[in-house]
Every structure is written in structure tokens, then in C-alpha cells.
Amino acid sequence: xxxxxxxxxFVGSYSLPHWVDAVRDxxxxxxxxxxxxxxxxxxxxxxxxxxxxAAGLDVITDxxxxxxxxxxxxxxxxxxxxxxxxxxxxxxLDPNIQMPDPVVVDKVKRAGSIGIAEHFSxxxxxxxxxxxxxxxxxQMLAKRATNEYYKEEKQLVFDLADVxxxxxxxxxxxGCDFVQVxxxxxxxxxxxxxxxxxxxxxxxxxxxxxxxxxxxxGNYKLKKLFTGTYADLFPEILxxxxxQLSLExxxxxxxPLELFKKYKTDKEVAVGVIDVKDESVETPDxxxxxxxxxxxxxxxxxxxxxxxxxxxFMPRDRAFGKLKAMVDGTRIVRKELGE
Numbered sequence: 423x424x425x426x427x428x429x430x431x432f433v434g435s436y437s438l439p440h441w442v443d444a445v446r447d448x449x450x451x452x453x454x455x456x457x458x459x460x461x462x463x464x465x466x467x468x469x470x471x472x473x474x475x476a477a478g479l480d481v482i483t484d485x486x487x488x489x490x491x492x493x494x495x496x497x498x499x500x501x502x503x504x505x506x507x508x509x510x511x512x513x514x515l516d517p518n519i520q521m522p523d524p525v526v527v528d529k530v531k532r533a534g535s536i537g538i539a540e541h542f543s544x545x546x547x548x549x550x551x552x553x554x555x556x557x558x559x560x561q562m563l564a565k566r567a568t569n570e571y572y573k574e575e576k577q578l579v580f581d582l583a584d585v586x587x588x589x590x591x592x593x594x595x596x597g598c599d600f601v602q603v604x605x606x607x608x609x610x611x612x613x614x615x616x617x618x619x620x621x622x623x624x625x626x627x628x629x630x631x632x633x634x635x636x637x638x639x640g641n642y643k644l645k646k647l648f649t650g651t652y653a654d655l656f657p658e659i660l661x662x663x664x665x666q667l668s669l670e671x672x673x674x675x676x677x678p679l680e681l682f683k684k685y686k687t688d689k690e691v692a693v694g695v696i697d698v699k700d701e702s703v704e705t706p707d708x709x710x711x712x713x714x715x716x717x718x719x720x721x722x723x724x725x726x727x728x729x730x731x732x733x734x735f736m737p738r739d740r741a742f743g744k745l746k747a748m749v750d751g752t753r754i755v756r757k758e759l760g761e
Contacts, residue, residue, distance in 0.1 A: 423552050423599070423632075427761040428713065428727050428752050429480040431692065433636055433668060434556035434602065435492070435732030436470045436485030437741035463488045464544065471549055473738075477745035478753075481552045481600065484545040486732070488537075492558045492604065493524070493566045499537065500563075500585055502530035507568050513640050513647025514610050524567045526578060532585045539589075539596040546597055554600035555593055556636075560586060560621055561614070565607045576617055583625035590629045601626075602634040602668065606647065606731075609639055612654035623663045634692065635659075636668035641731040644699045652678050657685045668692035670730035672712060673699055679719045691720050694730030695751065696744045701736065703743035709751025722759060727752045 445462040448454045454462075470485035489495035497503040503524040510523040538555060545553045560582035564575055572578040590601060603625065608618060626633050637655065640647025652659075652669060659667070667687075669678050671694040682691065695712040696704060716725060727748060733741040 423481075425480050425552070426756065427722055427759060428725055428756055430727045430749050430752050431479060431481035431554070432474070432483070432696075432729040432745060432748075433638075433694075433698075433732045434483050434486055434604065435489075435734040436473070436483070436487065437736050437738040438487060438734050439466055439469070439738065442466050442487065467544065468548055471545070473742050474745065475549070475551050477742060478749035479551060479745060481554050482545075482549055483554055483556055483602075484541055486556060486734070488541055491521070493563060496536060496558055496563055497524035497567065499533065500530055500582070501533040502526055502528040502571070503567065510568065512566060512642060515640070515647055515649050516645070519642055519645065519647065526564075526567050526569045526571045528571055530578065530581045530585060532588050535592060536589050539593040539598075542593050542598045543596050552600065553598070554602055554634075555590075555598050556602045556604055557586060557590065559603045559605040560625060561605055561611075561618055562607050565611070576614075576621075579618070579621045580624060583621045586625050587627060587629065590626070590631075594629060594631055599631045600634075601629065601631045602636055603664070604636045604638075606638050606640045608637045608655055608659075609650035609652065610648035612650055615655060615658040619658055619661045623661075626663055632666070633664040634666040634668050635662050635664040636692075636731075638670050638731045639673070641698060641735075643735045644701065646673075646699065652681055656681050660685060660687050660689065664689070666690035666692055666726065668694070668726075668728055670694045671716065672697040672704075672730050676712060676715050679716060682719050688724075690724045690726055691716075692726040692728040693720065694728055696729040696748050698729050698731045698733050698736060698744070701740050703740055704747045704751070706747050706750035706754055709748055710754040713752065713755045717755070
């Protein structure tokens with residue numbers, strides 16, 4: 423893809439309009455048809471596209487606005503999950519943050535298309551900017567479930583990797599050339615890193631696209647979910663078959679820069695310059711200062727500019743304001759670089 427220096431993007435989920443939840447409730451109550459629900463989701467995605475392009479982003483997503491959650495959307499469409507599980511903590515930091523967990527009751531396998539390719543086709547049809555697909559990784563899906571079938575969690579993760587590999591290949595056949603895999607739980611379980619890298623590489627094997635791995639500290643209602651640090655993942659994480667790593671920088675005052683000083687890599691780095699756990703909107707100058715700090719460590723040719731994480735729980739006006747500040751701050755630095 424053709425792109426300017428310091429291309430701008432964001433992690434994936436966008437501010438969810440309250441009316442989408444209301445429409446879904448009406449659908450469950452039988453007061454709206456499936457076609458009417460689909461029309462509502464189409465309109466939500468179109469508004470998300472408009473916001474991103476009005477802000478000036480170079481690479482955009484559909485905001486994941488059709489997905490119940492980043493877990494349920496997949497577990498409800500993959501054989502082997504019973505989605506009537508009990509409440510369970512969704513991270514290992516605060517046990518009071520809970521959601522009902524899917525239960526693994528059989529060998530997981532693909533039960534037809536999950537729907538990612540169809541959603542991408544809609545995004546591509548209406549997007550003027552370059553579209554990318556985001557997909558929840560196998561470790562996240564496994565950790566958010568209660569395993570009552572597999573003797574070893576590792577095999578569950580590998581089987582999920584195979585399911586998602588087939589889904590990604592279908593999406594590539596639909597014209598997608600940019601894939602981001604989201605694994606928020608890696609920082610919580612660094613002891614699994616060697617085989618988590620193996621599972622990731624299994625998931626993207628044969629997927630002919632630009633591959634990005636996004637790892638964060640979790641993000642639920644603007645709260646961090648997982649203990650651990652990125653330092654626990656290095657240098658093993660550099661072995662993933664991805665051309666880009668997307669990490670949170672802003673929320674930790676650019677702390678990951680120390681890791682990239684210590685561990686050299688040819689991979690691109692999507693630097694999070696927008697703190698999505700804080701509703702206050704950064705100024706373009708603050709964004710520009712964060713980019714300048716990153717440029718002291720990461721070559722400009724290898725740097726992308728992004729939000730720290732998704733913005734599902736961010737009020738819409740704040741979410742748009744943050745995207746606009748990110749782009750405007752990037753333009754300040756581009757001008758300084760003579761680009």
C-alpha cells in the first residue's frame with residue numbers, strides 16, 4: 423500500500439453508539455427483523471468510517487461495531503463453545519470486573535464462516551481510506567473461556583488458531599491485505615510465550631497479507647485488566663511472523679521505548695500516542711511530543727502512529743477528538759521531517 427511517512431491508524435474498536443444496544447434489545451425482543459438489525463449495523467459502521475476519514479486516518483477499520491464483544495462474536499460462531507457460562511473475571515488484575523464466560527464443551531472447529539470476510543467486504547465498499555481487518559487471537563478466546571473439554575489449554579489454543587487461520591484466508595480471498603491480530607492477554611501469562619508465538623505463527627501461516635500483532639494491557643470501560651509488563655514478553659515476541667507490533671505507549675509515558683533500545687528489530691512498530699483509558703482529549707502538541715520521543719529510538723520508516731488500544735467505551739465526541747488530535751499531531755511532525 424502507498425502511505426505517507428508515519429502512517430496513522432487506530433487499534434480497532436470504535437465508540438459504540440448507545441442506540442446500537444437499544445436496537446439489539448429490540449431485535450432480541452422480536453420487535454425488529456434481521457434485515458432491520460442489519461440496516462442499523464450498516465449505518466453504525468458507515469458513521470464509524472466517516473469519523474475516521476474525517477479525522478484523516480490513513481488506515482481504518484469497521485470499528486468492530488457488529489460484534490457483541492471481541493470474544494462472544496467468535497465463540498458464538500465456533501463449534502465447541504457453550505455460551506451460557508457463569509460470571510468470571512475477564513482479567514487477572516481486578517476480580518470484580520466480570521462477564522459471563524463461554525464454556526468449551528467439545529473440540530473447537532469451524533462451523534462455517536464466522537463473518538469476518540463479509541464485514542470486510544462492506545468496509546471496503548464504503549471506505550476511501552485503506553481498510554484493515556482486526557481479529558481476536560486464539561489465546562484471548564481460550565483465556566476468556568472455561569475449559570471443560572481439553573486436557574491441555576495449549577491444544578485448545580492451537581485448535582482455535584486453525585479455525586482463525588481458515589477465517590483469515592477466506593477474508594484474504596475477499597480482497598483484504600491488512601490483518602491485525604489482537605492478543606490482550608499475553609502480558610498476563612508470559613510463562614506461555616514460547617508456545618503462544620508458535621500458536622500465533624500457526625494462525626497466520628499462509629495468510630498473504632500484512633500482519634500486525636497488537637498486545638495491550640486489556641481495556642474494559644477504560645480500565646486496565648492484566649498484570650505484567652511488555653518486558654515479560656521480550657525478546658520472545660519478536661519471533662512472531664508479523665511485520666508490525668502494535669503496543670500501548672501513551673498510558674505508560676512511552677515506557678516500551680526502553681525495550682526497543684535494548685532489543686533491535688526490523689519489524690515496524692505502531693506507537694500508541696493516544697491514551698484510551700483517559701477520556702480527556704490530547705492536544706496535537708502532546709501527540710507530536712510523544713512521536714518525537716519515539717523517533718529517537720524507532721526509525722521513521724518503521725514507525726506507525728496509532729491509539730494505544732480500542733475505543734469502544736469512549737464517548738463518541740471524545741473518541742473523534744482523540745483521532746483528530748492524533749492525525750494533527752502527526753502532521754506537525756511530518757512537516758518537521760520535511761514530509
